[in-house]
Amino acid sequence: MLAFLIKRTANAAFVMLAVALLAFTIFRFFGDPVEMMVNEQATQADRAELRERLGLNDGFITQYTRFVTNAVQGDFGISYRNQQDVMVLIGERFPATFELVLVATVISLVVGIPLGVITAVHRNSPLANALQLGSIVGVSLPSFVVGIMLILAFSVSLGWLPAFGRGETVDIGWWSTGLLTPSGRAALVLPAISLSTFQITLVMRLVRAEMLETLRTDYVKFARARGVPVGRVNWVHALRNCLMPVITLTGMQIGNLIAFALVTETVFQWPGMGLLFIQAVTFVDIPVMAAYLMLVSFIFVVLNTVVDVTYAWVDPRLRDDAAKAGGANG
């Protein structure tokens, strides 16, 4: 187990170093950092001095090492556009993205699990077939289209919910939350639904597949034979055995949701990290881009590693041929 843990952690570290190399290459070689930082009137001497101070004359390896060392300490430099510390900028925006992703995840579970159970239990019924077709539609709808349609329906036509922004927020320490004010909660509804559409269909399809297998097992048949009410068999005994893969999927999808939130945030002008990143892309604000890339990849890699290690811990069979399992499951 310890060997597996070390191997998996080393693997994650390698991936992060590669991502850092990518981020560093973008930072260093696309656009001259010095030209981005100085103003128009800077003399040649000023520029040379800045170049020396930033260490841009050092060798590639030295600069890369310094980049990684700084990144580990959360130092990604100064934003070209608004001259602020990048980590402070991202820190301000993180709570907005986190709350959006959290609420979207909760919605996807609360809606997706019952839908999955219904489609599995009433297989081939008209309702289940309609839901099954609906899940294909759900996968095919681009999340930004869902967002735009929601805005058209509930903000423009009906005027029920706000179409952009985060509403009023309350500061708890450094964390600013929109969950405690009525306007903050109202502003969260449409973005969260739009972000969760895809996730709902994923959860639904997974629960359906798992339930179909579980319903065939002996213990479910015995429970029915013993006279346990059908509803209780389906929703308590069978469902409980389907939840482990759902938890895994939810955990691993959080990284994807954070990345995909940037689309939702653009549609709803939600002041999160994703919107910051898209604005940074438009203005070629490379330190912000690099920091966002590193942060999202880090969350992604950590979640994947934790899931893998937990699985190996629960199921010893995975430890021996972990490489094979990793290759097959992607």
Next chain:
Amino acid sequence: MADLSMTTETDTKTDTPPLPARRARLAAIRDSDLWYSFRTHPSAVFAACLLALVTLTALFAPWITPQDPYDLAALELWNSEIPPIWNEAGQWPYILGTDTQGRDILSAILYGSRISLIIGFASVIAALSVGLSLGLIAGYFGGWIDNVIMRLGDVLLSMPFILIAILITAVATASLPTGLKDILAAPILILAIAVPSWVQYARTVRASAMVERKKEYVQAARLIRVKPWRIMLHHILPNCLTPILVAATLNFGLAILSEATLSFLGVGMPPDQPSLGTLIRIGNQYLFSGLWWIVVFPAVQLCLIVLSVNMIGDWLRDALNPKLR
């Protein structure tokens, strides 16, 4: 598996065979399990018809649209903001209305679908050729080559798809001179979508190449000195076409979605050669001014395309799955 290799064989031999032979091949397709499965799945037939309709209208857009949306001289400002035809203020021939510059929405959608379909198709082909070659090489030769290719794939998969695509387009557009940017927008998008998606194909092919490599017929081929690339292409590749075909179909839908998302975010096709995503981005600005048709119709078209591709992919996956037969 069997019927699939049969249809691919008929596709590859294109020099016109004598009539009876051709008829026999048509009969082979008609009697195959795959065709039977297709006929008996209404959703697959519906999706195929829809996709065919969309593709044909997109291909023949210059001949059937009332207006060339790229030709600025054809745009008349007094024809702007006309609502769809069933509205009282609607005007023929602007069936779906016009945008704020007098551009016919239907024409813009058909031309836009053309760009979206081409970029989606090209990126799947690009990802397929890179993924299949690298996967075959990795699986057949093994060793350090395998290690390098697969670790590279791991790194790509450890970042969200959309993030890699945005980074590639952002870096490419930032480093290109202004004049080239718009000309190269489509190739950049194809690259941006293909780079994160080749890994899936490579992994599939690699797995079966590793299995096939050890089999006797491959060893026999090697003994009589058949060249490695010939073994890979003619003996190993045909054995893994089924999962590849399903993955490619589903990825085609994903590629169109990704292109639309990138264009919507403003890092894709420029407004003067708009794809569906760009059209939605433009229409999104008029969301609150009551001009709903500028954004809704391109969005509907995009959804229809992706939906039909996904329905075909779903059917294909079930139809080619031997466990479900």
